[in-house]
Amino acid sequence: MNDIVGTMFNKSFMDELLKPQQLYSHRTLKTVLTRIAHASIMRLNPASMDRLYELMIMAFKYQVFLCPRPKDLLLISYNHIDTIRELVKETPVALNQVEEAHRKIIEVYTSLSEGEFQLLRQTLLIFLQDSHIRVSLFMKNKVQNPNGRFVLSTSGPVPHGIEVPGLIRMFDDKGKEVTRSEFPTGGSYTSPIREGSFELHGDRVIRLGLNMYTVNHPEETHTSKAAPVKADDTPNLLAKEELNQLARLMGSMKSESTPKSEPGFRINLFTTDEEEEEEEARTAGGAGEPLFGVINIQAMQDEQFATQLAQIAGQFADEGEQSDNPGSSSNKGDDLLDMMDQL
Amino acid sequence: MYHREKSIQIKNSASSLYNNLSVQRIAPRRLTYFTVVHANVVNMVSASWDGLNYSHRQLQSKEPNVATSTSLIMQAAFCVLPSRDLLVVTSQKGIQMYESDGSIMVYWHALDTPETPTAQAVFARGISAVWQNYICVGVSSGSILVFDIPTKGSNITLSEVLEEHKDPITDLASECSGSQECIADLVSADDVGNICVWKSGEEFQLLNKISGFDMTCSSVKLWKGTVVAGYGTGQIRIYEAVTGILHAEINAHARWIYSLDIAPFSGLLLSAAEDSLVRVWHLTLTPETNSVEVAHLHNECVTDTQICGAKFCDGDGYAFAVTGYDLSEIIRYTQT
Numbered sequence: 001m002n003d004i005v006g007t008m009f010n011k012s013f014m015d016e017l018l019k020p021q022q023l024y025s026h027r028t029l030k031t032v033l034t035r036i037a038h039a040s041i042m043r044l045n046p047a048s049m050d051r052l053y054e055l056m057i058m059a060f061k062y063q064v065f066l067c068p069r070p071k072d073l074l075l076i077s078y079n080h081i082d083t084i085r086e087l088v089k090e091t092p093v094a095l096n097q098v099e100e101a102h103r104k105i106i107e108v109y110t111s112l113s114e115g116e117f118q119l120l121r122q123t124l125l126i127f128l129q130d131s132h133i134r135v136s137l138f139m140k141n142k143v144q145n146p147n148g149r150f151v152l153s154t155s156g157p158v159p160h161g162i163e164v165p166g167l168i169r170m171f172d173d174k175g176k177e178v179t180r181s182e183f184p185t186g187g188s189y190t191s192p193i194r195e196g197s198f199e200l201h202g203d204r205v206i207r208l209g210l211n212m213y214t215v216n217h218p219e220e221t222h223t224s225k226a227a228p229v230k231a232d233d234t235p236n237l238l239a240k241e242e243l244n245q246l247a248r249l250m251g252s253m254k255s256e257s258t259p260k261s262e263p264g265f266r267i268n269l270f271t272t273d274e275e276e277e278e279e280e281a282r283t284a285g286g287a288g289e290p291l292f293g294v295i296n297i298q299a300m301q302d303e304q305f306a307t308q309l310a311q312i313a314g315q316f317a318d319e320g321e322q323s324d325n326p327g328s329s330s331n332k333g334d335d336l337l338d339m340m341d342q343l
Numbered sequence: 344m345y346h347r348e349k350s351i352q353i354k355n356s357a358s359s360l361y362n363n364l365s366v367q368r369i370a371p372r373r374l375t376y377f378t379v380v381h382a383n384v385v386n387m388v389s390a391s392w393d394g395l396n397y398s399h400r401q402l403q404s405k406e407p408n409v410a411t412s413t414s415l416i417m418q419a420a421f422c423v424l425p426s427r428d429l430l431v432v433t434s435q436k437g438i439q440m441y442e443s444d445g446s447i448m449v450y451w452h453a454l455d456t457p458e459t460p461t462a463q464a465v466f467a468r469g470i471s472a473v474w475q476n477y478i479c480v481g482v483s484s485g486s487i488l489v490f491d492i493p494t495k496g497s498n499i500t501l502s503e504v505l506e507e508h509k510d511p512i513t514d515l516a517s518e519c520s521g522s523q524e525c526i527a528d529l530v531s532a533d534d535v536g537n538i539c540v541w542k543s544g545e546e547f548q549l550l551n552k553i554s555g556f557d558m559t560c561s562s563v564k565l566w567k568g569t570v571v572a573g574y575g576t577g578q579i580r581i582y583e584a585v586t587g588i589l590h591a592e593i594n595a596h597a598r599w600i601y602s603l604d605i606a607p608f609s610g611l612l613l614s615a616a617e618d619s620l621v622r623v624w625h626l627t628l629t630p631e632t633n634s635v636e637v638a639h640l641h642n643e644c645v646t647d648t649q650i651c652g653a654k655f656c657d658g659d660g661y662a663f664a665v666t667g668y669d670l671s672e673i674i675r676y677t678q679t
Contacts, residue, residue: 063648065668068598073503115511115559115576118599119464125359126382126415129669142511145647146674149669151649152619154597161558162577165593165618170591173583183639186620189597247488 002091006086007039009097018108023127026057054133061128062138063208068159071120072206074109075196078102079209082201100198110198137212154187160195207276344623344641345663346462346679351388352401355381357651358416359668361468361513362602364652366664367421367443374657376443377673378419378430379666385419385432387445388416388673400445404434413596422472426494433467435584438488440499449497452490454482462497466510471515474543475503481512481520487531489547505547510534513561516667519607520558520567526550527584528653530570532560538572540584553587557646562603564612568627569635571612573600579614581626581635590635602653606660608673613663615653619645621676643676 007013024032030053037044044052063076081102088094112120132148144150158164163184172178196205285299357379367376373392385402404414414436421443422429427444429505436481440450456465457589467488468523469481478490486509491500510533518525527550528543536555542548559575569590577596582589584666596616606625614625623641628634648667656662 020462022460070599093504113515113534113557113559116464118559118575119511122359123415125668129358129382130356132669149647152649154619154644158577158597160596165577165594166598167594167639168591168639170634170636171589173586173588175589179652184642185597186642186644187597342370 001040002088002094003038003040005088005094006097008036009094009101011097011100013102013339014104018104023123026127054131055135057128057131058138058144060132060134062143062150064121064128065123066152066208066256068115068206069161070121072159072208073106073117073121073132073198074198075204076204076209077105078196078331079204079206081105082204085212099200105215106200154185155189157190157192160192162192164189164191199278344678345643345659345676347643348662348675348677349394350674351377351390351397351664352672353377353379354386354401355379355384355386356671357666357671358382359649359651361651362418362420364602364654364664364666364673365420365430366654366656367423368657370634371453376421377664377675378421378545379652380416380419383415383434385416385430385445385569387430389444397614400414402430402432402439402441404432404436405439405451406436406655407450413585416470417466418470420470422470424472424478424492425475427492428473428479429492431480431587433470433480433624435464435466438467440478442491450490450499452480452488460608466511467539468653469512469531471517472527473517479505479515479517479529479531480509481515481531481533482525483511485512486532487512495593498632502545503547505531505541505549506535507531507539507549508554510537512561513559515564516565518565518568519605521607522567525568527565527568529566530563530584532563532572534559536560536574538563538582540570550585550589551572553582559599561600564603566605566607566610566626569602569626571605571626571627573603573614573616575599577616579603579619579624581637583633588633591637593624596620598649601649604654604663606655606658608658609660610658612637613655613660615650615665617651619647619648619650619667621645621653621663622649623660623663645670645674 001038018118030049033042034049037049056083064073066068067073081098085095085098088098107145135144138144139146142151166182168181168183169177170179194205240342360380363380365378368672369376375392377388377390381605383404386402387402389398404416407539409592414434416434419430419432420429429449430441430443431443432439433443436456437451437453439448440642441448453461454465454467464483466483467480468483469487471479471539473479474478476492478492480488480490482488484508487505487508488501489503489505491502493499508531512531512533514532515529517529517594520525526542529541529547531539531541533555535557538553538555538560539549540551540553542550553570560572561575562573565584568584570584572580572582574580577594577600579593579595579596579600580589581591591621595614596618597619599612600616602615606613610626612626613621613622614624621643625638625640627636629636645667648670650665650667652666654664656664658674662675665674665676
């Protein structure tokens with residue numbers, strides 16, 4: 001736990017993330033998250049990592065999609081950070097890193113306008129578009145439909161700062177109200193609840209971003225695809241730029257020496273080893289769509305960390321343009337591979 | 344009042360962008376064009392009125408020189424001028440103008456993008472044809488670019504840059520009633536809710552500025568000298584353009600409004616928001632008393648969908664079309 005948090009909240013890594021940059025591709029993001037997951041002695045095989053990534057993407061999508069007001073993206077993030085803080089409160093070094101990162105995030109984001117947050121959210125929604133993987137926990141809680149889409153309620157409290165729909169007011173040319181009338185809204189909306197705190201500590205009020213797993217024993221979570229996801233195999237000219245970005249990120253990630261001799265802790269995300277091998281064979285061959293994978297999330301916080309990173313990684317996404325590298329050499333790919341070997 | 348018709352399938356799902364649907368009726372050919380933006384692609388569908396023929400086309404955002412960066416499209420809109428129709432596409436890199444069937448690109452204007460990424464995003468957004476021969480496009484700096492459009496050919500030039508807004512432009516709209524008597528030709532809105540009213544010409548003239556209240560005005564329309572504006576608070580406000588007098592305020596939606604449209608011949612108003620609802624209203628203007636009346640007529644709920652585009656398909660408002668985030672169809676409704 002401390003290893004993962006320590007890597008994720010590493011100062012240089014955070015600084016790199018907080019620079020204005022373009023949105024990552026799914027491939028890049030998955031690589032970064034895999035790297036973080038493996039910062040501890042935990043090992044995930046590719047098929048399990050795929051499942052975990054799908055789960056993280058859908059949880060992230062749920063939070064961004066249902067975010068009541070654009071700036072509530074911050075409150076959701078602060079829910080994540082608050083929970084992480086609680087988990088590492090016994091480890092001063094990690095706790096300090098989390099506090100520092102939280103402070104920096106507050107510094108960078110508090111001054112953004114609602115319009116800018118909405119643009120940020122719109123960009124994240126583009127990244128999350130067309131993912132309709134069904135998550136059994138969401139379906140059980142009735143927040144996701146069998147077709148993979150999230151439920152959007154037309155009842156309940158309106159977000160803070162929004163008026164309850166239903167009223168039409170008309171004014172004369174002196175600005176005096178002359179009539180008011182009501183119209184049927186087709187929903188049943190109520191007044192907003194109080195606003196959450198954007199400070200370092202405080203009640204966030206909003207429930208999105210809190211731990212989805214309500215009890216502290218492992219939950220089985222099934223993910224399955226609602227519709228075929230088309231795999232884009234065309235060579236991507238963006239790949240070179242992304243690898244450069246990845247190289248920068250990895251360069252600033254603290255490299256923990258993992259003793260290769262020890263087998264370490266192996267997470268089996270399938271019920272039997274045979275099933276796992278079978279799954280690997282299927283996906284490795286590129287034969288078709290992966291089947292259901294059962295993820296026994298033993299350490300339930302892991303998914304949350306990764307979601308948190310995805311959240312943070314995504315949050316800086318739309319800020320500004322990607323820089324051109326006019327002097328980039330053709331050996332960038334080789335450089336990256338060398339660096340990854342050293343890590 | 345309206346019932347749902349058969350949807351039109353599109354090649355990609357719609358992205359969550361303001362005003363993400365544009366419609367153009369081509370009466371002589373009994374066709375209607377629709378455009379919906381998905382990330383860096385514009386999906387165009389041409390639908391015949393008899394409902395039998397659909398043809399699709401996709402336009403990519405243009406990235407000059409550098410093949411390694413993406414350019415997200417912010418908006419695509421048809422611009423109808425007396426002499427010609429163009430399809431304008433605005434992105435993070437610049438402005439593309441096509442013949443309205445999407446067949447040929449006739450003009451490209453690159454935005455000044457910084458060398459290294461900055462905290463402020465750079466993009467163009469907000470598109471409107473104005474009067475006889477102008478197309479105006481908004482920019483994230485708050486500037487509005489005025490392009491002079493010749494009756495044919497590609498000799499399009501940047502005629503003027505209007506610097507009044509200090510925040511990213513969200514939407515532009517021109518007077519749609521067809522009336523020659525209106526003084527104001529163009530209205531512009533931005534990310535903090537400021538609205539400017541302009542008169543077009545060789546030099547555009549600022550007629551009025553209506554201050555916002557720190558909340559994005561995501562969609563705006565101008566009809567018979569009346570500004571109709573939709574906000575992130577879910578409210579619709581109706582102002583007299585030239586004086587800024589507030590005629591009416593509607594607490595219309597429970598979430599951010601993403602699209603407004605007016606059917607100029609009937610005064611029907613369409614509003615759509617992230618709360619999954621589309622609402623139809625009726626505006627009555629009484630010039631003698633300088634008053635505007637608003638009546639609510641109809642609601643449509645697009646279940647579990649955050650709506651991002653809604654437009655009438657004709658000047659009377661007999662039919663309208665809707666797009667939603669993550670939805671790969673254009674939903675249509677017609678009057679019963």
